Amino acid sequence: xxxxxxxxxxxxxxxxxxxxxxxxxxxxxxxxxxxxxxxxxxxxxxxxxxxxxxxxxxxxxxxxxxxxxxxxxxxxxxxxxxxxxxxxxxxxxxxxxxxxxxxxxxxxxxxxxxxxxxxxxxxxxxxxxxxxxxxxxxxxxxxxxxxxxxxxxxxxxxxxxxxxxxxxxxxxxxxxxxxxxxxxxxxxxxxxxxxxxxxxxxxxxxxxxxxxxxxxxxxxxxxxxxxxxxxxxxxxxxxxxxxxxxxxxxxxxxxxxxxxxxxxxxxxxxxxxxxxxxxxxxxxxxxxxxxxxxxxxxxxxxxxxxxxxxxxxxxxxxxxxxxxxxxxxxxxxxxxxxxxxxxxxxxxxxxxxxxxxxxxxxxxxxxxxxxxxxxxxxxxxxxxxxxxxxxxxxxxxxxxxxxxxxxxxxxxxxxxxxxxxxxxxxxxxxxxxxxxxxxxxxxxxxxxxxxxxxxxxxxxxxxxxxxxxxxxxxxxxxxxxxxxxxxxxxxxxxxxxxxxxxxxxxxxxxxxxxxxxxxxxxxxxxxxxxxxxxxxxxxxxxxxxxxxxxxxxxxxxxxxxxxxxxxxxxxxxxxxxxxxxxxxxxxxxxxxxxxxxxxxxxxxxxxxxxxxxxxxxxxxxxxxxxxxxxxxxxxxxxxxxxxxxxxx
Amino acid sequence: xxxxxxxxxxxxxxxxxxxxxxxxxxxxxxxxxxxxxxxxxxxxxxxxxxxxxxxxxxxxxxxxxxxxxxxxxxxxxxxxxxxxxxxxxxxxxxxxxxxxxxxxxxxxxxxxxxxxxxxxx
Numbered sequence: 001x002x003x004x005x006x007x008x009x010x011x012x013x014x015x016x017x018x019x020x021x022x023x024x025x026x027x028x029x030x031x032x033x034x035x036x037x038x039x040x041x042x043x044x045x046x047x048x049x050x051x052x053x054x055x056x057x058x059x060x061x062x063x064x065x066x067x068x069x070x071x072x073x074x075x076x077x078x079x080x081x082x083x084x085x086x087x088x089x090x091x092x093x094x095x096x097x098x099x100x101x102x103x104x105x106x107x108x109x110x111x112x113x114x115x116x117x118x119x120x121x122x123x124x125x126x127x128x129x130x131x132x133x134x135x136x137x138x139x140x141x142x143x144x145x146x147x148x149x150x151x152x153x154x155x156x157x158x159x160x161x162x163x164x165x166x167x168x169x170x171x172x173x174x175x176x177x178x179x180x181x182x183x184x185x186x187x188x189x190x191x192x193x194x195x196x197x198x199x200x201x202x203x204x205x206x207x208x209x210x211x212x213x214x215x216x217x218x219x220x221x222x223x224x225x226x227x228x229x230x231x232x233x234x235x236x237x238x239x240x241x242x243x244x245x246x247x248x249x250x251x252x253x254x255x256x257x258x259x260x261x262x263x264x265x266x267x268x269x270x271x272x273x274x275x276x277x278x279x280x281x282x283x284x285x286x287x288x289x290x291x292x293x294x295x296x297x298x299x300x301x302x303x304x305x306x307x308x309x310x311x312x313x314x315x316x317x318x319x320x321x322x323x324x325x326x327x328x329x330x331x332x333x334x335x336x337x338x339x340x341x342x343x344x345x346x347x348x349x350x351x352x353x354x355x356x357x358x359x360x361x362x363x364x365x366x367x368x369x370x371x372x373x374x375x376x377x378x379x380x381x382x383x384x385x386x387x388x389x390x391x392x393x394x395x396x397x398x399x400x401x402x403x404x405x406x407x408x409x410x411x412x413x414x415x416x417x418x419x420x421x422x423x424x425x426x427x428x429x430x431x432x433x434x435x436x437x438x439x440x441x442x443x444x445x446x447x448x449x450x451x452x453x454x455x456x457x458x459x460x461x462x463x464x465x466x467x468x469x470x471x472x473x474x475x476x477x478x479x480x481x482x483x484x485x486x487x488x489x490x491x492x493x494x495x496x497x498x499x500x501x502x503x504x505x506x507x508x509x510x511x512x513x514x515x516x517x518x519x520x521x522x523x524x525x526x527x528x529x530x531x532x533x534x535x536x537x538x539x540x541x542x543x544x545x546x547x548x549x550x551x552x553x554x555x556x557x558x559x560x561x562x563x564x565x566x567x568x569x570x571x572x573x574x575x576x577x578x579x580x581x582x583x584x585x586x587x588x589x590x591x592x593x594x595x596x597x598x599x600x601x602x603x604x605x606x607x608x609x610x611x612x613x614x615x616x617x618x619x620x621x622x623x624x625x626x627x628x629x630x631x632x633x634x635x636x637x638x639x640x641x642x643x644x645x646x647x648x
Numbered sequence: 649x650x651x652x653x654x655x656x657x658x659x660x661x662x663x664x665x666x667x668x669x670x671x672x673x674x675x676x677x678x679x680x681x682x683x684x685x686x687x688x689x690x691x692x693x694x695x696x697x698x699x700x701x702x703x704x705x706x707x708x709x710x711x712x713x714x715x716x717x718x719x720x721x722x723x724x725x726x727x728x729x730x731x732x733x734x735x736x737x738x739x740x741x742x743x744x745x746x747x748x749x750x751x752x753x754x755x756x757x758x759x760x761x762x763x764x765x766x767x768x769x
Contacts, residue, residue, distance in 0.1 A: 405704060408731040408752065409660045415753035416666040423756070457669050464662050512659065512704045558709040 012041045013048040014062035024109040029117040045071040063087035077102040082124040157250035164243030197223035210236035284369040301345035329357040329370035402509030410468035417461040478505040492525035506541040521567040527644030536613040540577040547581025572641040580633040621645035652767040657687040657701035684708035703730035725766040
């Protein structure tokens with residue numbers, strides 16, 4: 001006669017058996033339920049209530065206990081396990097009275113007590129358990145209903161339940177808020193939602209498909225809302241066989257706007273990167289190409305998409321300058337701007353490049369790699385070399401007057417000597433004629449013409465003419481040597497020789513008006529392009545010469561002095577050119593190294609001389625400055641490091 | 649009778665040499681100087697009748713030299729020889745009373761004729 005696997009706990013409350021209260025056999029009767037029931041027998045109210053608090057499925061209360069029985073019944077009346085009253089025949093009436101006070105059942109210990117009590121007890125326990133289960137179920141449903149209501153109220157999308165006819169059953173607050181409707185129940189959807197929203201995604205058709213259970217993907221519906229367009233993710237779901245539908249409209253306006261912003265930004269950046277006239281390569285922290293643009297591929301002579309995954313060193317690793325820039329960005333997070341380097345193309349050709357490299361950081365500042373931007377500067381290098389050469393020719397042009405003078409002098413005396421030799425030859429002819437006439441005639445003429453002196457002068461004229469033509473040849477040679485384009489190699493050169501060679505050429509052209517003083521110190525070899533430096537010294541010397549000429553032209557004394565000095569300094573050398581010429585006006589002092597800045601007349605200077613010199617010296621890692629010389633004139637000072645330019 | 653004295657000045661020694669030969673047969677006493685400083689020293693010391701000087705010279709130009717010569721020896725005839733006669737300021741030529749501006753290169757016969765006019769006694 002068991003109940004279930006869960007043992008039932010029964011608390012029996014009865015007086016201690018005595019002469020006044022003989023045992024009714026309650027416990028014995030209940031034990032007949034079997035092992036499925038655990039029995040606790042107590043004799044007072046407090047002990048009974050304590051057991052009930054722990055857990056009890058049934059309380060069997062002996063009415064004969066009197067007051068304590070009343071207390072137990074009162075305590076358990078509102079809640080708690082059912083209470084079955086038992087009593088002897090004498091107390092049967094009173095027992096019925098307590099039954100009215102809330103007892104679940106009442107049993108009198110009669111002859112069949114042993115059979116009746118277990119049946120009553122089990123019945124009470126069963127119905128108690130059923131009640132408990134129903135109560136738990138009601139509780140659970142109420143809780144679910146609260147959760148559901150909270151979800152529907154708080155759900156950030158508009159929800160509507162529609163009946164089979166397409167009329168609104170209910171909506172959530174978000175629906176009312178989103179579409180500005182109140183109490184839409186019973187109305188068809190078309191009356192509530194804006195027409196453009198319904199039509200843009202054909203929501204009526206979406207609902208029809210949902211009702212018929214057809215495959216349906218979410219749609220985007222749009223509506224005008226003042227200035228802007230709002231977008232909704234629309235979905236529909238059949239709720240029951242009767243055809244009730246749930247319509248969900250989630251506002252995705254902001255999400256769409258952000259997504260569009262991201263797309264626009266991406267397209268914007270992509271446009272810039274794809275169309276920029278420089279090559280762009282992004283390398284990861286291992287130096288491998290993660291991304292590149294078409295110009296990078298073009299400069300490096302690679303096919304579309306062929307750069308990805310390869311080591312940047314493949315192209316840039318052959319030149320320290322380029323590779324060093326990338327490495328420094330990767331290892332030290334350095335930003336390198338405009339380093340001059342060489343890239344090796346796929347076909348093995350070298351391309352001069354200007355390369356900038358910056359670390360690539362994520363939002364947290366963690367370095368992901370490096371961004372490398374480079375340009376093919378072959379054309380620029382060629383232009384630069386043309387400018388250098390043009391300026392060189394121009395400075396030669398500025399010397400033209402001096403050259404003309406220097407050529408004119410020997411030309412002058414060669415010319416005069418030729419005229420004299422013609423005369424001497426005439427005299428020799430006359431002497432021959434006289435000799436044919438006779439010895440006396442010859443002797444007389446020889447005396448008259450002073451033949452000794454004539455021959456001496458003739459010889460002198462020939463020697464001087466030879467010397468003059470030789471001098472002209474030298475001048476032309478020097479000019480040609482200077483005009484020659486230098487090769488682009490870095491060599492360790494003796495700058496005293498370089499300075500003196502240039503001074504020799506230039507001074508030849510200006511020695512008619514200028515005294516050149518030289519003060520050369522012992523110099524270490526300097527890593528340089530000697531031909532380019534010659535141009536710098538030439539330019540400074542010609543400027544000094546022109547400053548002296550300008551001073552004379554303004555009414556100052558003619559002629560002047562140029563002091564050319566070289567001296568070793570820490571880690572390099574200084575070459576200075578001082579003149580006592582017209583000087584540089586204070587307001588021009590800051591501008592003399594600017595390209596195209598000139599105070600000279602048209603045709604006298606290109607305005608590129610000093611800026612070209614500045615650029616040449618800068619490329620040698622040196623510096624050039626000017627300052628007024630004491631007593632008038634200007635000093636230009638060039639510093640050159642003996643190691644040449646530092647690695648970028 | 650002492651021959652007239654001609655001072656020839658040029659910073660180019662070969663010019664002095666060829667000029668001396670060109671004028672040898674005129675019978676004049678010819679003195680030479682390679683620069684203005686030497687020329688001024690000679691002017692102080694010698695009875696110079698005529699000065700023939702190159703214009704473009706370092707430190708002191710031919711015109712400046714002739715100006716100084718006019719102060720020291722006003723009676724001496726002054727001649728300027730120049731490779732760029734056009735560049736010599738005409739107003740200074742007149743102000744200094746230059747007898748002739750001779751272009752370089754010159755014609756020997758013409759040069760002798762010009763000098764003879766001034767030096768013939």
